[in-house]
Amino acid sequence: MNKTLVKYYPNDPVILGKIGKAYGIFGWIKIISFTETSENIFCYQPWYVYYANLWYQLEVSNWKHQDKNIIIKLKDINNRDTASKLTNHDIIVNATQLPSLDNGEYYLKDIIGCQVINLEGFIIGVVINFIETISNYIIVVQQKIKNQFKKKEFLIPFIDKIIKTVDLNTKIIQVDWEPVL
CATH class of the missing domain: 2.40.30.60 (RimM)
Incomplete structure (x- = not known):
């Protein structure tokens, strides 16, 4: 070039x-x-x-x-x-x-790296990506596993029914969702 x-x-x-x-x-x-x-x-x-x-x-x-x-x-x-x-x-x-956002709003790029926990406090993993579908976004959450050769990923719909809180200060997303292990 x-x-x-x-x-x-x-x-x-x-x-x-x-x-x-x-x-x-x-x-x-x-x-x-x-x-x-x-x-x-x-x-x-x-x-x-x-x-x-x-x-x-x-x-x-x-x-x-x-x-x-x-x-x-x-x-x-x-x-x-x-x-x-x-x-x-x-x-x-x-x-x-990018334009500044109102309180409680965030860009999808800001949730990359956030830890995802369920309502019981169980750590599901970390957001590594997101997927856009016709109706909503899906976050790709990678489970933390000691064996680096087996990384498990979960796809969690990013909808109000499942996503309960997003705290960018603590980098924690709380979900009403149970992983199938």
Whole structure:
């Protein structure tokens, strides 16, 4: 890539999307936006990408809808070969760019690393990821096991009926859920 190394990379990186395949021969690229409204990804600038162990800052010079996709044109990316090098890389912004939330609200990224306990205080594990479904999110909880070769994961629906409390200060999520061991 012919971009310059970013000296000040995001100190609190947040993934807001993913770069898809190159589109056409002039360096346009499809993107997948993880924002609630897909166009909102353009409200958060600059974008960063971590490529070949270096941080690069991306500058969107143009974007448009193409069928059901969003395609972008990046400054200094003028051909398909260069655009293809970015395929499958995350679109990253600094968390300070995100809007502040009301009391009791949080971003999903904030629950990664939280310990999950049930109503009896049994430690189920730690949130390592989340999955978006049509109706709700599901948290992926990895059980702490002494044998590192056997890591068990639980999928817990992130719905009010199951999630009782989320305390980001103590990094504890209390759930009304029993793991099947």
